[in-house]
Amino acid sequence: MTRVVALIDGEHYPPVVRFALASLSHEYQVDAAVFIGGTEKVDLERGLDTYGVPVVTAGTPEQAIRDAIERYEPNALVDLSDEPVVSSADRFRLASVALSLGVDYRGADFSFTPPRARLTTATPALGLIGTGKRVGKTAISGYVARALTEAGRDICVLAMGRGGPAEPELIHGEKVKLTTADLLELARQGKHASSDNYEDAVMSRVTTVGCRRCGGGMAGETFFSNVPEGARLADSLGKELVILEGSGAAIPPAHADANILVIGAGRGVSYVRDYFGPYRLGLADLVIIATAEEPVASPADVAEIRRAVDELAPGMPCIATTFRPCPVEPVEGRRVFFATTAPAEVLPKLAQHLEEAYRCTVVGTSPHLSNRARLREDMAAAHGEYDLLLTELKAAAIDVVAQVGDETGIPTVMCDNVPIPLDAGVDLSSAVVEAAGKAIERGMARRT
Numbered sequence: 001m002t003r004v005v006a007l008i009d010g011e012h013y014p015p016v017v018r019f020a021l022a023s024l025s026h027e028y029q030v031d032a033a034v035f036i037g038g039t040e041k042v043d044l045e046r047g048l049d050t051y052g053v054p055v056v057t058a059g060t061p062e063q064a065i066r067d068a069i070e071r072y073e074p075n076a077l078v079d080l081s082d083e084p085v086v087s088s089a090d091r092f093r094l095a096s097v098a099l100s101l102g103v104d105y106r107g108a109d110f111s112f113t114p115p116r117a118r119l120t121t122a123t124p125a126l127g128l129i130g131t132g133k134r135v136g137k138t139a140i141s142g143y144v145a146r147a148l149t150e151a152g153r154d155i156c157v158l159a160m161g162r163g164g165p166a167e168p169e170l171i172h173g174e175k176v177k178l179t180t181a182d183l184l185e186l187a188r189q190g191k192h193a194s195s196d197n198y199e200d201a202v203m204s205r206v207t208t209v210g211c212r213r214c215g216g217g218m219a220g221e222t223f224f225s226n227v228p229e230g231a232r233l234a235d236s237l238g239k240e241l242v243i244l245e246g247s248g249a250a251i252p253p254a255h256a257d258a259n260i261l262v263i264g265a266g267r268g269v270s271y272v273r274d275y276f277g278p279y280r281l282g283l284a285d286l287v288i289i290a291t292a293e294e295p296v297a298s299p300a301d302v303a304e305i306r307r308a309v310d311e312l313a314p315g316m317p318c319i320a321t322t323f324r325p326c327p328v329e330p331v332e333g334r335r336v337f338f339a340t341t342a343p344a345e346v347l348p349k350l351a352q353h354l355e356e357a358y359r360c361t362v363v364g365t366s367p368h369l370s371n372r373a374r375l376r377e378d379m380a381a382a383h384g385e386y387d388l389l390l391t392e393l394k395a396a397a398i399d400v401v402a403q404v405g406d407e408t409g410i411p412t413v414m415c416d417n418v419p420i421p422l423d424a425g426v427d428l429s430s431a432v433v434e435a436a437g438k439a440i441e442r443g444m445a446r447r448t
Contacts, residue, residue: 004028005074006053007065007094009081010038014050020080021053031072036061036094038085061090065097076104092275099219100282114279115221117255119228121235124443125242126436127256129220131271131280133248134341135264136290136323138196138394139417141245144260145204147429148436154240156207157200158230158254160222160247163192164212168230171208173201180405180412183398193398196245202393203328203416209234213247219276220251227252241440249280257446258285258439260432265289265297265305265320266343272308281313286435292320292422295345317434319426321419324353327390329413337364337386338415339375339401341394354390370395379404390415 006024008017017033024030032054042048048055056071058064065077077098079091086094095105099114106112128144130137141157148155171178178201186193197210211230215223231254234242244252261284263272271277281287287309292302302320309318325338331354342350344367351362364382368374375396389412391401397414405412421428 001029002076003031003072003074004076004078005031005056005068005072006033007036007077007079007081008033008051008055009036009085010042011040011082011085012080014042017080018050018052021051024078024080028076028078031074032056032068034061034064034068034077036064036081036085038081061094062097065094066101069098069101069103074103076106079105079107089274093278096276096279096282099276099279112219113221115217115219115251116253118253119231120255121231121242122447123235123239123242124440125244125254125256126439127244127246127252127259127283128262129246129251129259129280129283130262130264131249131277132264132267135262135267136417136419137246137262138199139323140260140262140288140290140419141196141243142200142203142416143419143428144243144432144436145200145206147432148241149204149206150429151433153436155243156209156234156237156239157197157204157243157245158209158211158227158234158252159196159200159245160211160213160225160227160230160250160252161192161196162213162247163195164197164210164226165191165195166212166226168226168233169197169210170233171197171201171210173205173208177205178202180402180414183393184402184406187398187403194394194396196247199393200245202414207237207239213250216248216250219279220246220249222250222253225253227254241436256283256439257442258435259283260286260288260435263287263289263305265292265302268301269304269308272305272312278312281309281316284313284316285438286431287316287318288419288428289318289320290419291322291346293322296343317431319428319431320422321428322422323417324357324420325350325390325392326416326418327354327358327413328416331388331390331413332359334360334388335363335386336360336388336390337366337379337382338362339366339369339379339389339391339397340415341369341392342367360388369397369401372396372400375400386410388413392417
């Protein structure tokens with residue numbers, strides 16, 4: 001029988017709660033209840049022994065839930081409380097605690113289930129997850145892969161994407177250098193040649209395994225994916241560490257021994273505080289706030305996100321960063337058209353960086369790399385002014401940008417996005433190596 005702990009409150013008359021618990025016991029093994037607040041219909045001075053099951057209390061409902069889960073190890077929490085003790089927002093916070101501890105959270109007309117690790121690899125695994133799409137997760141993944149390789153770690157990256165291959169695809173990026181011509185040929189074969197696994201292989205020159213997924217739940221579960229098959233392939237490579245790269249807000253359905261969480265600063269603090277932001281934060285061992293500069297996010301916005309992280313996960317390492325474009329080939333002296341998924345308002349800053357750091361002249365830009373029609377319009381408007389195309393390896397980079405370059409005889413150069421810490425004296429590379437070290441230590445411990 002499924003073991004559960006019930007959530008109860010003092011706004012329900014105790015005999016009614018006892019009746020509900022007895023009814024619940026026909027279907028579940030009710031081990032205990034967590035009292036989460038309310039005083040209208042219960043005499044707290046007389047104690048809580050009237051409910052017929054052990055009752056757990058603590059300074060906050062969240063802590064009481066943690067204590068109850070640790071003590072009774074239930075399969076699920078069943079919420080018998082209601083307004084005004086808990087609002088919908090409160091329930092998401094309570095559910096986040098339960099899900100982060102691997103426990104279902106159920107109510108009268110809802111049920112939340114934590115994403116299941118459908119496969120656990122023998123190889124230690126480091127998850128890289130995000131609060132949503134376009135938060136810079138793949139760019140961070142590339143940086144993580146390079147930092148760990150430079151630190152002497154033997155790694156591979158398993159990338160899960162909406163455009164991934166039908167069968168897990170292995171690319172030995174450390175041996176094979178994929179060119180623009182190679183990616184164009186892949187696109188002509190019907191493959192999504194801008195998928196995350198290609199970006200990881202091109203930008204980081206590491207072994208990658210490409211996978212696909214479709215659909216994403218509120219807590220990060222995927223409807224369909226071939227990640228378990230890809231994880232088995234990655235596990236067979238004899239690597240020291242597998243990086244499990246998420247897709248949007250979806251979490252790879254494979255066990256991660258440690259996690260890095262990427263938060264998009266421009267999305268605001270609600271992606272941390274609300275819904276299942278606290279759940280994702282509860283999985284993390286390191287938080288990276290991405291694009292944490294104006295005009296995307298003000299210092300006040302970033303400070304609010306930091307406070308939320310510190311309140312929900314005290315002591316969590318949290319590093320604010322921004323991105324700067326880095327061409328993978330020389331562009332000095334060229335007249336460049338730059339295509340990106342970055343917001344339009346940051347384009348002047350990115351173009352200035354390219355001109356100052358790489359001695360090129362940016363004659364045209366487009367923030368519409370993920371909108372093919374508008375991207376073509378931007379390229380047509382600048383036609384004749386540029387002699388080199390520079391693009392991030394995302395969205396329409398190959399089937400539009402590189403294709404136009406191929407048709408017009410204009411070379412296309414890929415561009416990486418490098419995260420830059422915004423706090424003086426902060427070493428992002430060391431923080432990444434430390435998080436990977438935790439994953440390896442925990443992975444080796446579970447193997448023994």
